[in-house]
Amino acid sequence: MFIDSDVDKIKASGLGCYIRHVCLSVLLYADDIVLLAPSVSALEKLLSVCETELRWMDMVINTKKSSCLRVGPRYLINCNNIININKAQLEWRDEIRYLGVYITSSNVYSCSFRHSKQAVYRSFNTIFGKVDRIDSEEVVLELFKKKCLPVLLYGTETCPMKNHVSLRCSLLSTAVLSKC
Numbered sequence: 001m002f003i004d005s006d007v008d009k010i011k012a013s014g015l016g017c018y019i020r021h022v023c024l025s026v027l028l029y030a031d032d033i034v035l036l037a038p039s040v041s042a043l044e045k046l047l048s049v050c051e052t053e054l055r056w057m058d059m060v061i062n063t064k065k066s067s068c069l070r071v072g073p074r075y076l077i078n079c080n081n082i083i084n085i086n087k088a089q090l091e092w093r094d095e096i097r098y099l100g101v102y103i104t105s106s107n108v109y110s111c112s113f114r115h116s117k118q119a120v121y122r123s124f125n126t127i128f129g130k131v132d133r134i135d136s137e138e139v140v141l142e143l144f145k146k147k148c149l150p151v152l153l154y155g156t157e158t159c160p161m162k163n164h165v166s167l168r169c170s171l172l173s174t175a176v177l178s179k180c
Helices: 004-013 040-056 114-131 137-153
Strands: 026-029 032-037 059-070 089-092 095-098 101-104 110-112 171-179
Touching: 004 026, 004 040, 032 040, 040 059, 059 095, 114 137
Parallel strands: 059 089
Antiparallel strands: 026 032, 032 171, 059 171, 095 101, 101 110
8 A cells, every 4th residue: 555645745835844844854664663753743744644545555553662762962751641532642752663673862963873783793692502502703703794783773774873864753652553
């Protein structure tokens, strides 16, 4: 099913984040949606536009898998949970996962690599448990490069590696869709 009309409705609403007149209010991959807005009230309106269009397509947002996250100078300020069309609440989180990348709530856009590091340790321990000490260091290093490095490097192009990155949008919401 194509949900391009949802993107069109969101762009037409004029809500959300823009950089040089380019709409960045919605990021979409398959059934995963990220809504970006400069304020809580704009996010609520953007969510309403998104849900109205999805409802027209017999789709709903899965509120159990959806949450909100603040990025920007006011990220520590507590907000009331956002209420969707069906009166369900979207809770605020300190960390969200989008397409395998963990984005953290902070003053500037940042990612957490804690989960990636854990996955690399698991991968390496699995490899090392099978090869033990019989294989050469070159074999172990080659297996590490082929099996563990991709796990560690997945999604790093979306994450800043410096101390700070400026982001004009201060709110982020993820929503996972499910068919009615």
